Amino acid sequence: MSFSQGLSGLNAASQALDVVGNNIANSQTVGFKSGSIAFADVFAGSQIGMGVQVSSVNQNFSDGVLGMGNSSLDMGIQGNGFFRLTNDAGAVFYSRNGQFKQDENGYVVNNQGMFLTGYQATGNPPTIQPGAPVGPIQIPNGQMPARASDAGSLKGNLNSETEAIDQTDPANAFDPSNNKTYSSVSQMDAYDSLGNKHTVNIYYVKTGNNTWKAYSSDATSPKLDDGGETLYGELDLTFTNAGELTTNSPNLNIQSAAYNGAAALNFNLDLTGMSQQASDTEMGSPTTTGYAPGLMNGYVVGDNGQIIASYSNGQSQLLGQVVLSNFTNPGGLSSKGDNSWAETPESGQPSTGIAGTGNLGKLLGNRLESSNVDLSKEMVNMIVYQRNYQSNSQTIKTQSELLQILANLG
Template sequence: MSFQQGLSGLSAASQSLEAIGHNVANANTIGFKQSQIQFADIYAGTLIGSGGNQIGIGTQVSRVAQLFSQGNISKSDNPLDMAISGNGFFRMSTGGAITYTRNGQFTLSKEGYIENAAGARLTGYMADANGVIAIGAPGELVINKADLSPEASTEYELKLTLDSRKGNLVSADFNPDDPATFSDSTSAPVYDSLGNVHTLRTFYVKTGAGTWDVYATNDGVPVPTGSTPEGLIGNMTFNNGGVLTSVSTMDVPMVVTTGAATPYTITIDQAGTQQFAQDFGVSRQLPNGFAAGTLVDFSVSSNGEIVGRYSNGQTNLLGQVILANFANPNGLQNRGDNQWVETSESGVPMVSTPGSSGLGAVQSSRVEESNVDLTAELVNMITAQRYYQANAQTIKTQDQILQTLVNLR
């Protein structure tokens, strides 16, 4: 009598229970991908006889496949946590050894590297001091915590609505301290090369129907333009419809005594300014430049860009996360700690930025949960248990038959 079928069934059922147990144990493991046992039947080789008369000798495990289906994405309070919505793996480096993972639970090391619990560092493209991504060979991402250097103001975009009902004034009488000598004014903060803030105030003096002179002061002092009175930087002309038809170049010479570069020039762009019979108003006021700033926090966008936010209100690109995908993810070798390595079966990694080349998007402050369906696994456990019992019963039955034969006299 043959016990082979029953023994192979017991072995297969035992391995199935091991896979199910592994899945159940990792039901709460972030980024975990469940395993699935796949079986194949066994037939003894023979050179004679009809195929229809063959009786199999049991079963065997053909492979343990991992199911890379999308897990649920849940919210996290850690801004460094990331989840991949779609295809791809995070590319990690441990002393130069590259692994891949779907677990996006990351922290910041004391050196500024983004790493996981196993100490593997997230890789991507770094940005230079100007926020330009250096696309090339991926490297370990490190957050640059250096202060953001100040930038002197050089341009000032200013769009106004001037009140055509204002009375005409004599431009030569302009005095920034006397509201009776100008029609309207507005001010904005500007910065020198050291990041010191100054107040640039512009004044508008209506000199005739549709004609205006423009003056400027720096911290209350008329800018040195050599005009009489000092501070005249240009003029504007409007047609009968209130549309700006001509405007002189308005370059403001800024003289400062803070140790910064001086003098420096700010060009005011007043294109789009109009003149109507309505109250004076500012519709756009945008000077460039900013003071020095320290890194406050940073976030990760859907395309993997790491954007730093600074105390001066500015943002700067610090780097970009990359993802990798494989022609055959099931060919990856599992190394534990939710990490895989490439093999000849998986093919070479196809590396690109999130959201491109068929790769998924990155979600910040999110994690991808295990794709284990606990209810289904518990049902599979019951099935595997019955399968084990049934195979044990075939061995028991064959043992009884064999005992009967032995007892024949």
């Protein structure tokens, strides 16, 4: 019987050394989770055991150290969760290895060619729609289309000491070509539907104590296509004796004629932030929506898994958002090699969502999670299992010697 005991011990120690060897071999594998072996004794209807057996090989899903990544698409997970991947056949796998790249079609894939999944941003500007399906994320390589300006705002101060202009006199009727008919002027940029840049002038005319008029004129495309009159926006501004704007809905309309085939500009400039004080007339930087087309300069992965691209027109936009999946029992996942696991009945069904929500951990861009193998611990385990192997072999040797002695007695 001691032969079988010793043999079972040799087999168990050998498998334990295999686990240790696999851990050491993968000590530099990104996202690798170390394994540990569990033993169980064997009894067969007697008080003397029949030896040992391997009951399971468990994986340790504790976090590895996060280090710097090597590319814009490298990602690391801190806490619970796995990257959700699919292959060409649509089978779903899970991984902690955040080494990703683009394939020839712009899809984000790992080194084995499996697709990273998440929410794809759509529309102009791109956004993630509520209820969007989870699927492979694709990074478009085309230019960012132009967006027409459809809103804007301007804050500033109008000098209360400015001399008023009597507009009841026909000679003082507003004329942008005659600087005697307005008190000051400022400029702002706007973009039409094709991305043409328009320079818009805003003229300010003091008409009396605490009253002003604002006019707008598109200097780039001021006249109608038939050469008709110039298009102007006009707004009355009224201030309190403390210099606060009291005009209801202080929106100055910005209009233009069609330009180079684009739709005409037509949006409102919000002047809510205007004031009137006894100091120089000074306008802050205007803000407007809209931009020219642009080529992609690059992209980054934000800490919540958003993939954001930057463009030559100074704009940035959302391309997609990576999702994470977690399981009630990660130890029940089935290892599939290539740093991936698959769902099993023991693991339970995945809970999938955005990083940092629910029980999902954080997702960090330009980071990689190193293997969680503790080399010092593995070296100690290797020595222990090696001695265990030698000890079991010694019991076999001793049993053999005892049998030889009994044979000689015969």
